[in-house]
Amino acid sequence: MLRRWSSGRLASLCKPQASSHCPDSSGLPADGLLRLLSFNIQVGISTQRYHHYLTRSWQHLLPHTGRASNLQRIGALLTDYDLVALQEVDGGSLRSGYVNQVEHLAELGGFPYWYQQLNRNLGRLAQHSNGVLTRLHPTQLEDHPLPGPPGRGAILMRFGEGSDALAVVVMHLALGARVRARQLAYIRELLSGYRHQVLMGDMNTHAVDLLQHSPLRDLGLLAPQVEATFPSWRPQRCLDHILISPGLSLERVEVLSQPISDHLPVAVDIRLPGHQAGGTLESSKTLVTGPHS
Template sequence: MQKPPKRNLMLLSTACFGMLVLTLLASQSSAAEQTQTLRVLCYNIHYGQGTDGKYDVARLAKVIKQTKPDLVALQEVDVGVKRSGRVHEAQRLAELTGLAVRFGPTQHYEGGLFGNAVLTRLPILDVMIQPLPYTESTPQLVTYPRGAIIVTVRGQNGKPLRFISTHFQHNLPKDRIEEAKAINRHFTLDSDIPTILAGDMNATPDAEPIQILLKQWTNAIDEAATPTAPSTKPRSRIDYIFYRPAADFEVIETKVIDEPLASDHRPVFAILKWKQK
């Protein structure tokens, strides 16, 4: 059998080496540019009570499932509370949607707990509950303790993503301002973990609490700033999805869902492209 000339072998080796280098570079480029699409929902569920006065967790679950979410921030969630039939609403919503749940109580109420929750289909790495500033309730002015639940999940390439559900004070503007400052202080000053913040801020886009948040966060809001409350005839945009750092995300879609019955708020939905470096 005739052996190929050495020159041909050298050319073949050089070509193979070149192809290997190109393959490695393409692989590295692909890894560097990996992205993940996230379907995010923010929903104040009014402790399960719809605008028809009925407590119906299954109805809320149907609204949530229709968006096929990866991450859901819930506010006004009852667990074992008398008014809502002692139902563990967080766990029931998890069962009905097929998502994992974590509950972040902010207060005791009617023999149970009341607060925020997160639903997710992503693997959960860590959970934390962060109290927020608020003014104590008095006989003259009823207020509620405020807080945030922070769930860290794992992305497709193993990178962590932080997801926060929160609810600002409903009737004291100064509390909302302090709560916005606290969110910035706790979740932006000492961490570069990509983070999505969602909640009922009880403040319109031009209000000071939102302007404070915008110093550190990007608002995934539609151009019209479609109102979310009250759900039957919405007048005010008070429910939001924010993210940071801005360079790590791209908004593919954002909207308010036309759902007037299941809660006194309409849900906010966004599709974000998360650029995992």
């Protein structure tokens, strides 16, 4: 059964400040420009070598002094974006010092709305979650546990109404290919009926696999051919993605050189249909496309 939440479940931290980039009556930015970021923050743990997975493994269970400064660095990084997808965040347990990291990062980044999706509840030990931070108020928000072993989830948001509505899915997919295929089939079903689509998150596989060999292949999605995101200290694999539908214009794509977690964050600027770009394309990188794009 699907868990469906209205946008009223989003927590309001403050009133959005007026700017030239403020939303119009549809809830979408008036200038059509949307700045997106996806980041697996590994609950604020800094990993710089493979052996740190062993020597720092205790930080997944217990608090440590460096976590607060890492979150400060992440919060400063987020201020330039309109919509942020977070993976591997803690919802407030012993290891995070009982700090809801989604709420805390929303406050640090000045986001008026945030949502925490609790996917693995280990009580006081861990509140393993996905998170969304947004400056735009979604017209609908749905919380979906994904197929497979418990612990993976997706958040579906809709911005605007009618045929021009934008559907955004935030996810953290499974490591195994078979389970991941089931999860992508579920997400494909969520997106049925939406013309404009954005998929964000740690997808644990490469873009070619997602766009050409998965249940997403008939959507015609585009993937910026970005640099590798994992491991952050010597990136070799591109596991973190922001996929967009063909009707959305890409203006910028970047993997940020911010080795705070074991993943690097991915940033994409898109222009919504019906809005003319105000400047030149900042990235000339090739796109990976699905077979029907």
